[in-house]
Amino acid sequence: MRIYISADMEGVSGVVHGGQTAPGAREYDRACALMIGEVNAAIAGAYDGGATAVLVNDSHWNMRNLHLEALDSRAELLSGSPKPLSMVQGLDASFDAVFFVGYHARAGSFAASIDHTCTGSVYWAAVNGREMGELGLNALFAGLHGVPIALVSGDQQLIAEARDLLGEESVTVQVKEAIGRSAARCLPIAEARRRIQEGAKLALERRRTNTGGSWLLRPPSPATLTVAFMNTAQAELAALVPGSERIEARSVQFTHADYREVYRAWRAMYLLAGAA
Ligand SMILES: [Zn+2]
Known part of the structure; x- marks a missing residue:
């Protein structure tokens, strides 16, 4: 194991x-x-x-x-x-x-x-509306x-x-x-x-x-990640991630069928935001 x-x-x-x-x-x-x-x-x-x-x-x-x-x-x-x-x-x-x-x-x-x-x-951050x-x-x-x-x-x-x-x-x-x-x-x-x-x-x-159980958290598909940043400059830079959309002054959204791509976008978003 x-x-x-x-x-x-x-x-x-x-x-x-x-x-x-x-x-x-x-x-x-x-x-x-x-x-x-x-x-x-x-x-x-x-x-x-x-x-x-x-x-x-x-x-x-x-x-x-x-x-x-x-x-x-x-x-x-x-x-x-x-x-x-x-x-x-x-x-x-x-x-x-x-x-x-x-x-x-x-x-x-x-x-x-x-x-x-x-x-x-x-x-805050959320996937398909669920805060995470x-x-x-x-x-x-x-x-x-x-x-x-x-x-x-x-x-x-x-x-x-x-x-x-x-x-x-x-x-x-x-x-x-x-x-x-x-x-x-x-x-x-x-x-x-x-x-x-x-x-x-x-x-x-x-x-x-155990055979199964709810502890296996399967990602939804498509998965929509929404991230609200502390300030607008951070959202400006996070929205540089290709395919993302700035839905509010401080919030950026990214949707993909494959959660691996969503996780990559999440990493890129907060790293870019850190440069603001
Ligand atoms: Zn830590």
């Missing part, structure tokens, strides 16, 4: 403020250590549950947060950026399940640790390849988002309760890691015995 782990930092227990998550920040090294602890717990749980191979995609910021020398030696690491497909680089039909570890709620969520959607320039953050947009990419989301970890708002999108069958692990965007009540480190390891094991046991 081949497992793909996309690992972010904002949803890790002990990480509560944007001042911890930027490379070079005073507390950044601490946050990296907390992150790799939860990733290693997920890898251990995956092998407990019958995994035969694990690929970890470092999916936070410059994507060089996880140090290979400290990673569970049974896993391979996708490190560095830019990667064309960012948080889902290398995810294809050869995998049996996906884990989203340390993920965070979408931009505009109530009481959610460092809520955002990929960059600070995205106000990184969790949803990446889950649809996995669904495109027929790979289910088996495990999600983060704060209570991210878990609620996962339940809403994926139903009750995927295993969710809450490691902290966000009090607001920059404060959270955190589980002790050992307990957060224990729950993730057990959750990963349980997820793969379910994966082996």
Whole structure:
């Protein structure tokens, strides 16, 4: 059983403020250590549950947060950026399940640790009218390849988002309760890691015995992506993506039958917006 782990930092227990998550920040090294602890717990749980191979995609910021020398030696690491497909680089039909570890709620969520959607320039994003953050947009990419989301970890708002999108069958692990965007009540480190390891094991046991379930999020076809940006200059540049349409002063839309093309447009849109 081949497992793909996309690992972010904002949803890790002990990480509560944007001042911890930027490379070079005073507390950044601490946050990296907390992150790799939860990733290693997920890898251990995956092998407990019958995994035969694990690929970890470092999916936070410059994507060089996880140090290979400290990673569970049974896993391979996708490190560095830019990667064309960012948080889902290398995810294809050869995998049996996906884990989203340390993920965070979408931009505009109530009481959610460092809520955002990929960059600070995205106000909200939706697919066929359904609002989505990184969790949803990446889950649809996995669904495109027929790979289910088996495990999600983060704060209570991210878990609620996962339940809403994926139903009750995927295993969710809450490691902290966000009090607001920059404060959270955190589980002790050992307990957060224990729950993730057990959750990963349980997820793969379910994966082996389950035949289907709503945790496989298949993308609609056609899929229409709508992105509202923080300001009009960002929308001006995002609308340079061929085939896109600026539907409001701050909003750009892109429709395609193939969600792979929609994801590529999404990547191009927010990268262009970042140049505004
Ligand atoms: Zn991140």
